[in-house]
Amino acid sequence: MTFSPRTYLDHNATSPLRLEVAEMVVRALQLPGNASSVHAEGRAARAEIEKAREKVARLVGAKAKNVVFTSGGTEAANLVLTPGFRRLGQAGPTGLLMGAVEHPCVLNGHRFPGDAVGIIPVDRDGILDLAWLKSHLEKGGTEPVLVSVQLANNETGVLQPVAEAARLVHEHGGLIHTDAVQAAGKVPVDIAALGVDAMTLSAHKIGGPKGIGALILASDQFEIGDKLIRGGGQEKGFRAGTENVAAIAGFGAAAELAQACLDREAGRLRSLRDEAEAQVRRIAPDALVVASAAERLPNTFAFAIPGLKAETALIAFDLAGVALSSGSACSSGKVKRSHVLDAMGVEPTLAEGVLRVSLGWSTTKEDVIRFAEACERVVGTLYKRKASAA
The missing domain is CATH 3.90.1150.10 (Aspartate Aminotransferase, domain 1)
Structure with a gap:
């Protein structure tokens, strides 16, 4: 041996980085076109992005049209954790509740004012206190809130009762996001079964390239009023800027491999x-x-x-x-x-x-x-x- x-x-x-992913990245790097161009070279680049979008969506039981590619899990969390995240035609959340053991991209990356933020305690095993969450939601009145609860902790590996939290949040008219960066590809993840409105992922946790992630929405009935990166209409207007075709293709390859095994x-x-x-x-x-x-x-x-x-x-x-x-x-x-x-x-x-x-x-x-x-x-x-x- x-x-x-x-x-x-x-x-x-x-x-x-997995070997198969590296090979995919190299192939995609050789594509000359901009994915926003209408010529054949541009369409070839666009095709790689859309194939990857399908693969990433399948990993978490989502629809491809609801996958928004970002520069990583941190940007994805920063993008969605805002008062501007809302259902179409409805008011956005007035406050944010976060688990005490969330990743720093959630604790420090949200865009709510400090006096509108609350911390959900955990027990000695690091598991979310659902009784506290329920009580807080009941006291909150009719104003909708956004709740962010990670699916798995990056330091301890502890899995959180996200589906139960989602049920409570929706009963009180709120929205819920889960950071699934550590869980995806390691345990089964299904956005519909979890009942969350938004989910964030990162490729380099599953053998994909660094610097690419995704925001996954539960449906196309959500909008973000205050985008982080503004400019062109890429990613259906959620995230401007020329797409990183090679990294996105690598993300898709890594997602496909993770799901298969x-x-x-x-x-x-x-x-x-x-x-x-x-x-x-x-x-x-x-x-x-x-x-x-x-x-x-x-x-x-x-x-x-x-x-x-x-x-x-x-x-x-x-x-x-x-x-x-x-x-x-x-x-x-x-x-x-x-x-x-x-x-x-x-x-x-x-x-x-x-x-x-x-x-x-x-x-x-x-x-x-x-x-x-x-x-x-x-x-x-x-x-x-x-x-x-x-």
Whole structure:
């Protein structure tokens, strides 16, 4: 068996580009036409975009006409989380409610005034407090609100009760968006079954190119009054600018691959994830596995070993040839305590040591073995240093 010099276990940050996707991107890069042009070259570029739109739509059970391509999940969330998002002919939302463990693109990227924003608490497993949401909606009167609840947490893998939240929101005349960036391609996602009005995706979480994402609407009966990027009429007026044909084609290829092997990959990754988790518990019996009792993505677990700081441990794992994360890779690139863990009530000294393991299409049994070997060395070395310094 030939081992890779590195073991990459940070797929929730970015999943490596699949070979088939790279080949699609290269082919699309060679198309000379602008997709808005009417000549044959322009029509060829347009055809690639529309084929990709169909593939991305199928991944989440949507209609292709309701897929809007953006530069990524962050732009897609910024685009839709606005008072200008509304059903045709109806008033837009006057306020925004967000889960306490949302991704920063939601917490910091929305376009509501601060006094119109509320935070939905979570329990110790990081699961949305639906009773709080129901009570707040009942007290809110007749003014419609927009609610944003992620489908799966990027740091812990915890899956949220989005369908139940959607039912509550719609009973009170509101709108609901879900950030499905981490969930799509890892667990079955169906926009109609979830009952949400809008969903956001990102290609590079499923082995697609970086810098391409999508806003998915539940129907064509929605509009956004205050567009983020204005100019031409691309993407049916939702997002101006010449389309990134190569990245869009790559997104479509990645979506098609993810859908084709969804069930098989979920089972394979869950088995590998459980084995890696068991190895951590064996090596450090006092380790905390975050939200281990909750329903989680099959590829993700977060853990902390008392006495180990994340920053030190990440460097040690990296030197041992294993790439992990301390949580979201979308912040400053520095290790800092997670707002997700704070919202869950994780004890601060433990929270400062939480590491995330996230597997993906390229992960093998050998990667888990290498992770366990590195973990054993890291724990032994750092504990020895700690003991000698005491």
